């Protein structure tokens with residue numbers, strides 16, 4: 001928890017957000033950690049099963065998304081969130097999350113996505129302050145790639161984003177040239193104007209809805225790439241795993257850190273629609 005606080009201070013989370021220890025005993029030993037985007041029942045079951053070749057459950061789960069963002073009055077096992085809480089407590093598994101505090105940080109969700117697609121010279125798209133090392137932090141990142149076309153860049157992004165059922169949508173002329181790129185992992189509607197003001201050629205995010213996206217494109221650049229919420233945020237998990245393993249090695253303690261390969265997207269498959277309008 002202290003390491004997570006040093007990398008992703010809770011004070012840098014949005015005021016509406018909920019970040020930190022959701023379930024668990026802060027004094028309990030941690031020998032194994034499971035990383036996942038969402039605290040779903042499938043992730044709780046994986047936590048109970050424990051690391052491969054180990055009979056014991058994971059000691060700790062770290063997720064990006066909160067479990068109880070909007071508050072809860074009842075947590076019976078008949079409720080999915082209640083089932084997660086009960087399962088974790090029964091098996092003495094802690095649940096911790098870092099959400100908007102992980103979005104804005106260096107080594108966080110936005111920088112993981114920017115690094116994955118090869119952005120250089122990145123700065124926050126919507127700066128919100130500086131971290132302990134004096135680096136600017138904030139929502140999203142904007143940077144540059146070697147000049148290419150939108151079509152080729154979309155192929156590249158699709159090739160490196162984690163495989164999921166929903167894929168990548170392209171909005172714009174694929175022959176248009178791309179050099180300056182803005183990214184926001186997860187739902188990025190709110191930063192459409194910031195991406196335009198940052199003079200980006202293309203904006204990669206997720207969860208874009210029809211009206212904001214089409215009205216934005218009517219207004220001109222940047223072109224849009226819309227991945228899934230899960231695929232644009234989960235690249236943070238291996239980054240976090242490396243940081244945790246590195247910190248454990250530096251402290252000469254043995255902690256097993258694994259990234260869950262369960263795809264916690266709501267969608268399970270994807271079809272190209274082929275009907276006709278007449």
Ligand SMILES: [Zn+2]
Pocket residue numbers: 064065185186187229233
């Ligand atoms: Zn998210």
